[in-house]
Amino acid sequence: MQFLKNKLSNILSSSIKEQFAVEMAAAELSDMLEYPPDEDKGDLALPCFKLSRTLRKSPVQIADILASSIEDADFSSVEAVNGYLNFRVNAGQFVKRIVGDIRRKGEKYGSPENGNGKTVVLDYSSPNVAKPFHIGHLGTTVIGHSLKLLFSFAGYNCVGINYLGDWGTQFGKVITAYRLWGSREEVEAGGVDELVALYVRFHQEAENDPSLNDTARAEFAKLEAHDEENIALWKWFIEVSLREYKKTYKLLGIEFDSYNGESFYTDKMPEQIQVLRDKNLLEIDDGASIVNLEKYNMPPCLILKRDGSTLYPTRDIAAAVYRKRTYDFDKAIYVTSAGQSLHFAQWFKVVEMMGYDWSDKLVHVPYGTVSINGAKLATRSGNVILLRDLFEQAIEKVTSIMEEKNPEMKGRTDVAEAVGVGAIVFYYLSNNRIRDINFMLEDALSFEGNTGPYAQYTYARTCSILEKAGERGEMGDAPLGSHELSLAKVLATFPEKVNQAIEQYEPSVITRFILDLCASFNRFYHDCKINNCEDGDLRRARIALTDATNTVLGTALGLICMKKPEKI
Numbered sequence: 001m002q003f004l005k006n007k008l009s010n011i012l013s014s015s016i017k018e019q020f021a022v023e024m025a026a027a028e029l030s031d032m033l034e035y036p037p038d039e040d041k042g043d044l045a046l047p048c049f050k051l052s053r054t055l056r057k058s059p060v061q062i063a064d065i066l067a068s069s070i071e072d073a074d075f076s077s078v079e080a081v082n083g084y085l086n087f088r089v090n091a092g093q094f095v096k097r098i099v100g101d102i103r104r105k106g107e108k109y110g111s112p113e114n115g116n117g118k119t120v121v122l123d124y125s126s127p128n129v130a131k132p133f134h135i136g137h138l139g140t141t142v143i144g145h146s147l148k149l150l151f152s153f154a155g156y157n158c159v160g161i162n163y164l165g166d167w168g169t170q171f172g173k174v175i176t177a178y179r180l181w182g183s184r185e186e187v188e189a190g191g192v193d194e195l196v197a198l199y200v201r202f203h204q205e206a207e208n209d210p211s212l213n214d215t216a217r218a219e220f221a222k223l224e225a226h227d228e229e230n231i232a233l234w235k236w237f238i239e240v241s242l243r244e245y246k247k248t249y250k251l252l253g254i255e256f257d258s259y260n261g262e263s264f265y266t267d268k269m270p271e272q273i274q275v276l277r278d279k280n281l282l283e284i285d286d287g288a289s290i291v292n293l294e295k296y297n298m299p300p301c302l303i304l305k306r307d308g309s310t311l312y313p314t315r316d317i318a319a320a321v322y323r324k325r326t327y328d329f330d331k332a333i334y335v336t337s338a339g340q341s342l343h344f345a346q347w348f349k350v351v352e353m354m355g356y357d358w359s360d361k362l363v364h365v366p367y368g369t370v371s372i373n374g375a376k377l378a379t380r381s382g383n384v385i386l387l388r389d390l391f392e393q394a395i396e397k398v399t400s401i402m403e404e405k406n407p408e409m410k411g412r413t414d415v416a417e418a419v420g421v422g423a424i425v426f427y428y429l430s431n432n433r434i435r436d437i438n439f440m441l442e443d444a445l446s447f448e449g450n451t452g453p454y455a456q457y458t459y460a461r462t463c464s465i466l467e468k469a470g471e472r473g474e475m476g477d478a479p480l481g482s483h484e485l486s487l488a489k490v491l492a493t494f495p496e497k498v499n500q501a502i503e504q505y506e507p508s509v510i511t512r513f514i515l516d517l518c519a520s521f522n523r524f525y526h527d528c529k530i531n532n533c534e535d536g537d538l539r540r541a542r543i544a545l546t547d548a549t550n551t552v553l554g555t556a557l558g559l560i561c562m563k564k565p566e567k568i
């Protein structure tokens with residue numbers, strides 16, 4: 001609808017100048033335009049109370065004066081009602097224009113095309129090696145990847161980085177546990193689960209035998225000193241873990257451009273620590289080196305522990321500098337749980353204090369917590385729901401639903417996988433990211449209601465209508481009514497939704513758009529004959545509208561990492 005808003009705001013701007021001799025910018029007027037919640041009132045509305053102060057007249061007078069001064073072929077009526085100026089678009093012309101636009105731009109329809117090859121670096125998913133990849137990571141993984149898809153769609157050059165937690169004292173613990181109770185065969189066979197089991201066992205045994213903690217510390221120190229054996233174990237643990245993570249990424253269609261994890265930045269920290277020293281930003285506090293952030297109402301940012309070892313913020317600072325030098329990003333996005341908001345606010349501030357003029361290009365995108373069927377997660381005890389298990393459970397359930405409904409279908413495993421995984425992703429991305437969510441698996445998997453399966457099913461419906469039609473249709477001059485108009489209006493909002501999703505780092509804007517589009521299409525499908533329409537011109541126009549819906553729904557599903565089977 002943006003083009004209509006643009007057009008209308010230009011018309012309004014010149015009308016206001018003519019009638020009131022007041023200059024108002026079209027952009028300002030465009031922001032005032034609203035979509036009436038009730039379609040009977042019109043398709044666009046200008047609440048004139050927003051103008052009364054500037055134009056020094058009552059809203060009712062303003063609406064009356066403007067209503068009689070505006071005439072344009074794109075609008076079939078302009079009405080003044082109680083201080084509102086209501087515009088109705090010319091249905092035939094409008095639908096034709098939108099469908100034409102979608103056909104011309106194809107999969108590019110909706111792209112703001114403002115990336116111009118600028119680079120966005122996205123740091124997401126980033127699980128900690130030898131620790132479980134659990135549903136707490138669902139948010140960073142799917143929000144992060146959707147953002148990557150959205151920015152790529154807008155023409156940005158995107159770099160997806162999996163900042164693996166591949167360094168830290170946990171390796172001392174796992175190495176210790178492996179030497180005491182593990183075996184190569186078991187780790188090869190059991191993968192991450194086996195490493196996690198060793199990690200959990202370490203904690204249990206250390207309760208009775210605290211000397212294990214000293215052993216673990218010593219093993220980590222050896223690792224830091226590049227002890228050959230420990231380095232080999234460490235590399236192997238990473239490899240085993242990655243193998244596992246990649247299975248989950250594959251289900252989601254995710255590939256990373258870089259797996260440079262925390263360990264990669266070990267040799268890049270000293271330079272930044274020196275910068276901090278040179279700028280007199282480091283203070284010694286109880287033996288540790290910190291940056292005081294009192295002025296900014298934040299607790300100090302820890303740079304070096306008392307024993308001189310580095311910390312999480314130290315590494316993030318070094319990584320940001322490296323990424324700036326390597327990718328010259330226009331934006332660096334970090335997607336993590338809201339629990340890490342302070343960490344990011346702190347080190348972003350430190351980067352600014354260090355004098356890096358790109359510090360304002362760092363963006364933290366936080367999200368809320370996840371529980372499943374009301375149960376909160378417990379990480380330490382090993383009592384967690386793994387992401388992979390969640391997906392597998394979903395795929396299994398979908399498989400049995402499909403076997404019941406459609407036993408003959410070919411390629412069922414692929415479809416069940418797409419629908420099962422899609423259900424989880426869609427359900428998760430239906431909420432504003434910052435809200436805490438409680439996952440109800442049954443609800444997510446339902447084919448009814450506002451779910452992923454419902455959205456994919458609607459997409460498949462458009463495919464089968466088009467297949468039956470054997471053509472993509474043509475708009476022509478068939479007389480179109482309110483059903484077609486309603487659907488075209490939803491299609492017309494897509495470019496605005498994409499913009500909003502990008503500006504707010506909020507994929508749920510797309511999820512909600514998909515639901516609006518599905519509802520509107522299904523109403524159209526229910527109320528209008530498509531392939532069976534007797535009037536040839538009207539039939540072809542409706543097929544063209546279905547084709548446009550198919551294109552846009554396909555693009556939108558793709559943007560939130562959903563696969564789109566043509567048959568379900």
Ligand code: ARG
Nearest residue numbers: 123126127128163165316336
């Ligand atoms: N590995 C961390 C975790 O699981 C997330 C890393 C986020 N990225 C970053 N640059 N700090 O909590």
